[in-house]
Amino acid sequence: MSDLPDPTRPLKIGTRGSKLALAQAHEARARLMAAHDLPAEAFEIVVIRTTGDRVTDRPLKEIGGKGLFTKEIEEALADGGIDIAVHSMKDMPTVQPEGMLIDCLLPREDARDAFVSPHVASIADLPEGAVVGSSSLRRRAQLAHLRPDLRLVEFRGNVQTRLKKLEDGVAMATFLAMAGLRRLDMLHVARAAIDPAEMLPAVAQGAIGIERRMDDEGVAALLRPINDVETGQRIAAERAFLARLDGSCQTPIAGYAELQGARLFLRGEILRPDGSLSLSASREGEIADGPAMGGDLAEELLADAGQGFFEHLP
Numbered sequence: 341m342s343d344l345p346d347p348t349r350p351l352k353i354g355t356r357g358s359k360l361a362l363a364q365a366h367e368a369r370a371r372l373m374a375a376h377d378l379p380a381e382a383f384e385i386v387v388i389r390t391t392g393d394r395v396t397d398r399p400l401k402e403i404g405g406k407g408l409f410t411k412e413i414e415e416a417l418a419d420g421g422i423d424i425a426v427h428s429m430k431d432m433p434t435v436q437p438e439g440m441l442i443d444c445l446l447p448r449e450d451a452r453d454a455f456v457s458p459h460v461a462s463i464a465d466l467p468e469g470a471v472v473g474s475s476s477l478r479r480r481a482q483l484a485h486l487r488p489d490l491r492l493v494e495f496r497g498n499v500q501t502r503l504k505k506l507e508d509g510v511a512m513a514t515f516l517a518m519a520g521l522r523r524l525d526m527l528h529v530a531r532a533a534i535d536p537a538e539m540l541p542a543v544a545q546g547a548i549g550i551e552r553r554m555d556d557e558g559v560a561a562l563l564r565p566i567n568d569v570e571t572g573q574r575i576a577a578e579r580a581f582l583a584r585l586d587g588s589c590q591t592p593i594a595g596y597a598e599l600q601g602a603r604l605f606l607r608g609e610i611l612r613p614d615g616s617l618s619l620s621a622s623r624e625g626e627i628a629d630g631p632a633m634g635g636d637l638a639e640e641l642l643a644d645a646g647q648g649f650f651e652h653l654p
């Protein structure tokens with residue numbers, strides 16, 4: 341256990357307790373074990389219950405937006421209760437608390453959304469007026485934009501709960517991240533992976549980030565070999581886009597970056613929550629300019645949107 345910052349005790353990995361969060365924590369541990377030739381006993385997985393986990397009866401946007409799934413975990417990191425925290429980057433605020441840093445990203449999974457339905461194979465196949473369940477502000481707005489005839493209902497809970505609701509006929513279809521389904525070994529429930537050109541994914545969808553104390557050099561050295569540089573470059577561009585828009589919080593936002601050789605392609609979209617308007621644009625440039633391109637893309641969409649765009653509620 342000589343690579344550990346403190347070889348006399350296991351490294352504590354903080355995570356939420358959901359099946360998906362645990363799968364992600366196990367993936368992080370497996371990569372650390374392989375990179376440093378360490379046994380599983382060199383790590384301890386510490387489950388932390390967050391506000392987002394406790395409140396399950398209301399849409400997330402009513403409880404108070406970003407940070408709901410991270411606050412208690414970051415407190416544990418700050419007071420030394422854990423050494424690292426494993427997160428879905430999609431759920432992470434663009435700015436970390438004082439003294440915290442995310443500079444380690446695992447290789448990104450499939451970033452696309454999955455179309456999930458026991459009845460039909462795609463969005464286009466949904467009959468007129470069909471009911472679709474989703475609590476994602478982005479997915480709801482994108483779907484309303486594509487298919488204004490559909491009826492949307494709130495859908496929260498874990499994957500099993502949502503599938504049960506589909507079986508019970510509460511809705512005909514829903515959406516889930518391909519990445520989450522793959523990590524849960526439940527890819528079979530995806531009827532189709534939706535092309536980003538049809539439904540642009542959430543910023544950082546499919547990426548796992550590892551947060552640490554900024555001054556913890558021992559942990560920084562431990563994480564370095566498992567960081568995926570290309571994922572970091574894509575996420576940096578997407579999160580810079582989000583960061584520039586975030587002031588207007590309750591807004592449906594999508595952003596997706598891809599690399600081709602030394603070039604970075606970034607697409608971004610903002611929508612009215614009711615889907616009555618969608619604005620999108622893209623940028624192409626050097627990988628190193630990704631974060632600047634993200635900010636610039638956000639500026640363009642904000643200028644297009646004009647005053648009042650974000651006040652238009654359903």
Ligand SMILES: NCc1[nH]cc(CCC(=O)O)c1CC(=O)O
Binds near residue numbers: 428430431516548
């Ligand atoms: N908001 C919940 C959440 N956060 C991350 C994922 C999926 C995994 C990922 O995007 O990395 C999900 C569930 C979903 O959208 O289906």
